[in-house]
Amino acid sequence: MVKRLLSFLWVAIAVFVIGFLLHNYLLQHWNVSLRYNLFSVYLFHFVASSVVYLLLEFVYSYVPDQVGYGFLMGVFIKIGVFVLVFQTPIFYTEDMPLYERLPLVLPLFMFLGVEVWSIAKLLNLK
Template sequence: MIKRILVFALCIGLLFAISYSLHNYFITDSLSFQLWQVYLYHALAALIVYSCMEGVSSALPTQAGYTYLVLMFLKLGIFVLVFKHSVFDNDQLTQTERFALVVPLFLFLTAEAVAVAKLLNSK
């Protein structure tokens, strides 16, 4: 269990470093929020969700799917609370800013979903 969490943490760290570097390199416009904070939030949230899923899948394997669903809602809700002032108070987000919010979400959500699916299929 600890080994799988550490491997996942390493993969998330690499995904964070590579994707943030590439994304930051290709953005030419200034954003109304800090891009690294969005990436960091999604990386930490993915790590927390996976760690929780490891614990739940070993203790209550039949409830793991429901737990994952609840954790997804919590993750998105906390994102809205944390970034409310810097992102959601701005009515005029540019197309670049919209993509800068969606790209990290889908990158880390995909990595997290693949890892959780692999975990649940192994149980």
């Protein structure tokens, strides 16, 4: 369990650092300023993905057949909490251009890929 947790954390940290630095560099290169903090978006997804994975490790230790349902529940809760935390830039802007919408969604899919990869490794243990 500790080895799986450490491998997840290493991959998630790498995605966080590389994704944020590359994203921030491209935004600065194109002289784009966002209405929200990009670091907080990446940090939220890193922390939320780590919490979801820890919960799934806990579920796997007690009921390994229900990990898929736990994963779906964790993803839906993570998206719901994201919308609650970042509701101001999502809902209260009238005309949000594409260059401001993509940085909200891109980290979600990046960390979702890390979660899917780690859950697939977890489910292949059977």
